Amino acid sequence: MATIYQVSELAGVSLATVSRVMNNNARVSEATRNKVLAAMEQLGYRPNSIAQSLASNRSNSVGILVSELHGPFYGEMLSGIENECRAAGKHVIIAAGHSEEASEKDGIEFLISRSCDALILHVEAVSDDYLIKLAAGNLPIVLINRYIPQLQDNCICLNNELGGYLATKQLLAQGHTQLAYISGPMWKSDAKDRYAGHLRAMAEFGVRFDTLLFAQGDFQDSSGSSCMQQLLAQGQAFTALVCANDEMAAGAMEVAREHGLQVPQQLSIVGFDNLILARYIHPKLTTIDYPIGEMGRMAARWVLKNIYQQQALQLKNVFEPVVVWRESAAAPVR
Amino acid sequence: MATIYQVSELAGVSLATVSRVMNNNARVSEATRNKVLAAMEQLGYRPNSIAQSLASNRSNSVGILVSELHGPFYGEMLSGIENECRAAGKHVIIAAGHSEEASEKDGIEFLISRSCDALILHVEAVSDDYLIKLAAGNLPIVLINRYIPQLQDNCICLNNELGGYLATKQLLAQGHTQLAYISGPMWKSDAKDRYAGHLRAMAEFGVRFDTLLFAQGDFQDSSGSSCMQQLLAQGQAFTALVCANDEMAAGAMEVAREHGLQVPQQLSIVGFDNLILARYIHPKLTTIDYPIGEMGRMAARWVLKNIYQQQALQLKNVFEPVVVWRESAAAPVR
């Protein structure tokens, strides 16, 4: 591999000049620039990114931590980030945190040790305090789907409360008055917010919230099933079910089917997230869209703008979810 | 951040010695080693991986190219790779190739420019020749799901022919004699191999292959739907349908439902890949397991063994698929 030395020699200019044309920041005369470019071409020169990093103290790499690499959710996010970063010539180093505190910290440590210029984090187990301290260091971080007031500007979030509100509101607007709710684990802020939105819609329509029609799941499809069973066992009638995410909705729908309940004729079901599976299950799931890919892109742009000085980029911190109409929800028959 | 200089000074030893204890390859006396370790501890020293790379000419990073970052398939693969690599302290740089030749080449160029020590490639559009040439260079590559005789040892593959054989054989063994087949695009070797396996099973059971009961899709679910429609339109009866992947099976199943066909009572359907969605659709899909996560791990081990000298690792180049029994296939009713 050719080095900058050979280029400078062949072009008959100094090291510094070659460096200048590479980073075309300083003014170089047209003639010199062309000589250098020609020499590079001739040698098939490619800058050594590691040497660049050492000298410039910039690795041009951004670290990403997600809970899992597989699954229906993170792929979209990574995809959005990778797209945006690669177009800017930055690369992406990925680690998984497995929703466990130790593992998340470990992943972050790992990324730090690879000298990333910034970190994009989708963490769940680590504490606010930890993140605040981390952000106070000299490595910039962006948080996806996590809101910490002190780190406001670094957070890219979905308005989960609004999503929860919309999910319930559409059902109410269709005339349902007996709604059940399966929530996520309440220690997760998104679960809490979605639930809050549900309650707001209920209040707005003057529909009484019935604790018998509430069950708390853990965002997995199996918990959707068990919660649904529990709800059915209460004996309290309901014509609509709101689930805090699609996977639980899928689990609940399966149980409904086993109980001979027709969806949506006898029971309307809505989910949240708009995962791929929402289109595969039958009937197709009406749900709330979570633009996680777009949010990933936005996190990447945040980094591009704040770390790599691409000033022109427009940033947005909170995204508004919308309803995706499909087949699993309809007006109640009376 | 502390550097090796400060460590050496605090420990009262030379640079070289500090380096030795870090890479504990050369013999260092117990006493010296402890002094150095203590100094590191005290300073909170972390080696600068970039400087290490520049000096040692090893970046300790492996480049991965997949077609897409999202989707049900690559996530599993990435997950397997990341796991294995991180445990070995190597990091993973990821790029997407979008199943397009230009984009794949571009991605590979990008990874090369980041000085990866090796590349793990899941490419579809790029030619064998290109890969052979690439492999002849000084950057080692591993190929997942692609078999090139000249690069045999670098290929981690599934025995697709066997998978196709098993999928069809189970149906035949249950007594089906009228089988339809929806293939993938025949220019992809896995599609071709799966189909070959199908034919072998048919021949083995003395069942005649009927071209009216064959349709070629493109591995997407929408093509599963259209192929199913086409098959149904032929008017040729069949009691079982083999699809070359799960997504097409899902598409076909939807069309079957629209036509009022009971699965599996009136029509058995089997897929291939064992994606998550196979468990979400109804009835749950009987399919062939594609251990892509395991294969990702294996690719990573290949790199660990051949590039990072972890001699002890056991390697395996071809994986054998197995049948996953679920609900979508049953004996024909007569």
Add this chain to the structure above:
DNA sequence: TTGAAAGCGATACCAT
């Protein structure tokens, strides 16, 4: 077993 010193391939400051 340990130390001295020459790179690795760029960047960036200071001159000119």
Add this chain to the structure above:
DNA sequence: ATGGTATCGCTTTCAA
């Protein structure tokens, strides 16, 4: 506008 040179933090001979 261009050149000289110190520097980034570590690895790796070569000597001692």
